[in-house]
Amino acid sequence: MAFKFTLLDSPGDGTARLGRIVTPHGPIDTPAFAPVGTQGTVKALDPRDLHELGVQILLGNTYHLYLRPGADLVARMGGLHQFMAWDGPILTDSGGFQVFSLAAQRQVDSEGVTFRSHIDGSLHRFTPEMVIQVQEQIGADVVMCLDECTEPLDRAYNEAALKRTHSWAARCKAAQTRSDQALFGIVQGGVFADLRQESARFLVAQDFPGYAVGGLSVGESKQAMHEVLDITTSLLPRHKPRYLMGVGAPDDLVEGVARGIDLFDCVLPTRLARNAALFTRQGRVNLRNARFAADPSPIEADCDCYCCSHFSRAYLRHLFRAEELLAYRLATIHNLRFLLRLMGEIRAAISGGCFAEFRARFLASYRSAGEQPELR
């Protein structure tokens, strides 16, 4: 089954969209959230957990898998799906974000980027052609162009970087040899409306099967993120999926959908969970707080996850204090289920023609964690 995106009819007003992506490993109902499985596992969970949570797509990080265990090894083991025993859709990023945020001593030139591994300091080089080759070895259903991630407020840097990102996008497209992987282009341009417009137009002209909005959720204000999204999605073709990279706070998901986004990924729910920060409809709670010490109620009374249907806040707090591995697992299960249920409710609201009301109601009760989108 080749990659296909279908926009579904819905009575929705505004720009929120209901759709369905079909991939060689199954369908994804959009708007969708993709948990991050950085190194070939969503931290603390196994594939059975992911299916039970209702996960339809997950993200693997090319940078991490390339460094360890290596793309050659993943390929020898039958590709990432078989290696990690996940039979559903996978998306890999290009590694660009990690090279520009995690790797040491990076040097970018028009041909690519040279960097040192954050694990052992070894020297590596990514070019557009190479990240396509690596992603073909890993074998995800959706793969991404190499892009340069910038400081969002630095105009001169964004102008120079955008030239490279566009040239690399065209080279990535030319480098593809597998026909069963959908290659998405990534719109960049920082917080600058004209650069975002230029980027959207350039990439649309290249006719990618889907488009990502990159370079957000890296320190800019929520208002700036919303403006960039408004500008960008208005220029993207209606019948191609739009993917907002690295965004996963509940309120940011609702606001992204309101601006026409179909797909999100973020480490936020899983990372917060491992730090005892749990999502509720009212905002986040931290289970380390002493007020939960003898609280017999679950994280959320109406949540259907394995954690909420079996364990009390008091028990979870005890597990966190005792640094028991089960704490990370149960909290991760809850936070992911919270986001996946939220996406289901968003889809139902769009389908029912009441997304605007849903959005207003959700945002009225959800206490946002801050004025900026959560940092990745």
Place this chain on the structure above:
Amino acid sequence: MAFKFTLLDSPGDGTARLGRIVTPHGPIDTPAFAPVGTQGTVKALDPRDLHELGVQILLGNTYHLYLRPGADLVARMGGLHQFMAWDGPILTDSGGFQVFSLAAQRQVDSEGVTFRSHIDGSLHRFTPEMVIQVQEQIGADVVMCLDECTEPLDRAYNEAALKRTHSWAARCKAAQTRSDQALFGIVQGGVFADLRQESARFLVAQDFPGYAVGGLSVGESKQAMHEVLDITTSLLPRHKPRYLMGVGAPDDLVEGVARGIDLFDCVLPTRLARNAALFTRQGRVNLRNARFAADPSPIEADCDCYCCSHFSRAYLRHLFRAEELLAYRLATIHNLRFLLRLMGEIRAAISGGCFAEFRARFLASYRSAGEQPELR
């Protein structure tokens, strides 16, 4: 359902026994192995995992639960079964072993033992009456007498400690107020045959519903352990269960059953798993070894556990190298399943009258990890 032990008819020769323990939370087929859930969780697993593995009883550590989250809290949350959402049988130790192996600055006197918490240095005191009260708050199905754990080779110390252990056993029995918990006595006496005999005779006269053999697997030779077991079990009543504390290496389980033991517990399988040491029929393998880097086969080809039926050695090795939480979970699942399958095969062999052959065959292929029983 009150506690009951039934010895089942079997054509077995020798001293290996087939039996069934019934508790208020369900039955246990013996010989049985109890995984250890030190702080209210078997590390890295949830109760669903334990049921899937075929676990029929698990052990909680009174010392740990008393210090954190506290027995009062466990009682307020409905007892340990409800707190940790495990509806099967639970056994708690008395805390004696941890006080004598883990706590700081302990001072023993005839009335009890004073010690400092290994967590925060706070001062505590265990008496026989108090450990019964704490175990009644925790609410396990099987509870243990407070005993003094000794250096197994120190004659004078063992003589003095045994007097205290016996006096404490009688006081524990007198202190019981719950009729739904079975209190086991613990035979001590180091490696000294006459002390072990004295201890067995004293405790048998007290008429406990079950008997443990304590003070083994603490540094003595395998031969010394076997001699103590032979002496001790020969003096214990046939129709009461016998529990060998802190023993869990595969070959030690087989040898314990051969000497009439019905129940075992040990942190060994779970602790080894978290250190990448996995049980196989031939002995232990360490997954960190480079020879597994590209090995597509499971830990054991014929194992029915979730780990072996889905993941390769190469994947598990990657998870351990990347310090992914899933590594600890999958490895723990395999090691526990290995032991539980072994116990099932032992029971089948006893039932079929061929335990002696099973024992010889198992020990011929299993490469023991050393000349001593594995340290707790």
